[in-house]
Amino acid sequence: MYYKKLDWPVLNDQQHAELLSTINTQKNPKPIGAWGSTYLHYTVPSSILTWCKENLPIDGYSQIVLQRFCNVNSIPVHTDIRRTENIIYLLSESGPITRWQKEGVVVDEICVPQHQWFSLNTGAPHEVLNLNGDRVAISIFNILYPVSKKSA
Ligand SMILES: [Fe+2]
Numbered sequence: 394m395y396y397k398k399l400d401w402p403v404l405n406d407q408q409h410a411e412l413l414s415t416i417n418t419q420k421n422p423k424p425i426g427a428w429g430s431t432y433l434h435y436t437v438p439s440s441i442l443t444w445c446k447e448n449l450p451i452d453g454y455s456q457i458v459l460q461r462f463c464n465v466n467s468i469p470v471h472t473d474i475r476r477t478e479n480i481i482y483l484l485s486e487s488g489p490i491t492r493w494q495k496e497g498v499v500v501d502e503i504c505v506p507q508h509q510w511f512s513l514n515t516g517a518p519h520e521v522l523n524l525n526g527d528r529v530a531i532s533i534f535n536i537l538y539p540v541s542k543k544s545a
Contacts, residue, residue: 479518
């Protein structure tokens with residue numbers, strides 16, 4: 394299996410609205426990797442960060458961010474840099490498809506539903522399709538190793 398539904402508590406409507414407004418109000422989100430301004434990390438508001446730590450089994454994870462793909466409709470096949478698992482909770486509408494390949498053959502895919510927790514295997518080659526211009530999600534993961542001096 395390349396993905397797994399997690400039976401974790403979900404956030405309430407007020408928290409959903411606060412997270413979506415964060416991407417409109419927070420200045421200087423962090424651009425990630427080679428994706429430039431199309432893939433951004435925002436800071437999760439502290440009250441929601443506290444809720445996550447109190448209500449979700451995430452002791453083993455070091456990163457909780459609000460991730461956003463914008464102005465892009467697909468991400469070509471890749472493996473994520475420095476992580477093998479990404480737990481996501483989709484805040485924007487469902488529609489984007491994560492599709493895994495092995496040696497060029499499609500082996501699995503998921504259209505992640507809105508407002509449910511899913512663990513995705515991002516260490517295996519995958520692409521993201523049907524992004525519809527803007528995908529926003531909570532993202533929880535571990536960084537496997539630090540950025541080297543060369544690439545920092
Ligand atoms: Fe990825």
